[in-house]
Amino acid sequence: xxxxxxxxxxxxxxxxxxxxxxxxxxxxxxxxxxxxxxxxxxxxxxxxxxxxxxxxxxxxxxxxxxxxxxxxxxxxxxxxxxxxxxxxxxxxxxxxxxxxxxxxxxxxxxxxxxxxxxxxxxxxxxxxxxxxxxxxxxxxxxxxxxxxxxxxxxxxxxxxxxxxxxxxxxxxxxxxxxxxxxxxxxxxxxxxxxxxxxxxxxxxxxxxxxxxxxxxxxxxxxxxxxxxxxxxxxxxxxxxxxxxxxxxxxxxxxxxxxxxxxxxxxxxxxxxxxx
Numbered sequence: 001x002x003x004x005x006x007x008x009x010x011x012x013x014x015x016x017x018x019x020x021x022x023x024x025x026x027x028x029x030x031x032x033x034x035x036x037x038x039x040x041x042x043x044x045x046x047x048x049x050x051x052x053x054x055x056x057x058x059x060x061x062x063x064x065x066x067x068x069x070x071x072x073x074x075x076x077x078x079x080x081x082x083x084x085x086x087x088x089x090x091x092x093x094x095x096x097x098x099x100x101x102x103x104x105x106x107x108x109x110x111x112x113x114x115x116x117x118x119x120x121x122x123x124x125x126x127x128x129x130x131x132x133x134x135x136x137x138x139x140x141x142x143x144x145x146x147x148x149x150x151x152x153x154x155x156x157x158x159x160x161x162x163x164x165x166x167x168x169x170x171x172x173x174x175x176x177x178x179x180x181x182x183x184x185x186x187x188x189x190x191x192x193x194x195x196x197x198x199x200x201x202x203x204x205x206x207x208x209x210x211x212x213x214x215x216x217x218x219x220x221x222x223x224x225x226x227x228x229x230x231x232x233x234x235x236x237x238x239x240x241x242x243x244x245x246x247x248x249x250x251x252x253x254x255x256x257x258x259x260x261x262x263x264x265x266x267x268x269x270x271x272x273x274x275x
Contacts, residue, residue: 005154006207007091007227008200011069019066023059030056041129043136046112047105054101058094065090074230074266077165081254083262084165087179087228092156102147109140153205155180156227166229169262171250174240176211178225185224191215192244195237198226211236231266239265242274249274 009015030052033045075086113133151157161179168175168184174193177184187193197212209229212221229236242265243250252258264273 005091005095005150005156005205007095007156008207008209009066009088009091009230011066011088011230013070016063016066016070019059019063023056023063026052026056026059041112041132041136042116043109043112043133046115047109047136047140050104050108051101054097054104058097058101061097062090062094065093069230073263076259076263078256078259082168082170083253083258084169085167085229085231085262087166088230089228091228092158092161095154095156096158099147099151102143105140106137106144109137113137150205155204156206166226169239169243169253169258171253174243176224176226179228181225185222187213187215187222189243189247189250191217193240194244195233195240196221198233198236235266235268238273 030049033048033052069088069090075088077084077086113136116129116133156179162177162182164177166177166179168177173186173188175184175186193213193215195211196214199210199212200207201210202208206227208225208227211224211226211233213224214221226236231239239262243253249261252261261274267273
């Protein structure tokens with residue numbers, strides 16, 4: 001997590017269970033650290049408590065938000081005669097929390113060292129504590145510097161991404177709007193777009209999600225960044241393919257019924273799919 005940001009989340013029960021297990025493990029380790037390591041130098045104790053508590057809180061937030069996403073299903077809306085799909089902010093928020101936790105290590109190390117200086121120790125022990133404090137401050141500084149360097153290279157900071165939908169279905173075209181891009185990419189339905197693959201390349205500090213889209217207008221696939229679109233390739237292709245193969249059904253996208261139709265197509269329950 002210190003070297004790259006990842007945004008791929010599978011909104012299902014298995015992911016939620018794994019996240020809860022990690023969160024509870026981090027909480028247990030934090031409590032164990034406070035119980036067992038209280039005899040260690042105060043700087044190490046404070047730094048460990050801050051790190052483990054930050055990780056546990058971030059994971060519990062992750063689990064809560066993921067459970068809400070699973071319960072509510074994809075965020076769809078009808079506006080301006082089209083069905084829009086909002087991007088999932090959860091991975092961006094979690095990455096921001098992890099960054100803040102890493103960035104806070106240096107001040108917490110200084111706080112621990114300052115608290116330790118309020119006590120008096122024998123001269124021999126004082127020298128050892130000073131050496132351990134130096135190691136603690138250097139370690140915390142390295143973590144903070146790496147976190148800042150990775151953050152500066154990321155293109156998916158909240159201040160650098162748009163606030164609109166990432167995917168829009170209209171009666172005449174399909175529109176993708178990559179988060180860091182100021183302009184969307186429109187593909188008319190009569191070009192018969194189809195998803196041939198989704199890959200996850202690393203671009204600078206981000207592991208992005210990229211769709212390969214074939215159209216009749218170009219012999220080579222168009223590569224479009226769909227990072228934070230929490231749809232699988234099957235869900236995306238099923239929805240796009242339905243409107244490519246059923247042009248008479250595209251008009252419903254201009255009505256409120258388009259939201260229900262798209263939601264049914266995205267569902268993993270075949271009984272809900274339109275005939």
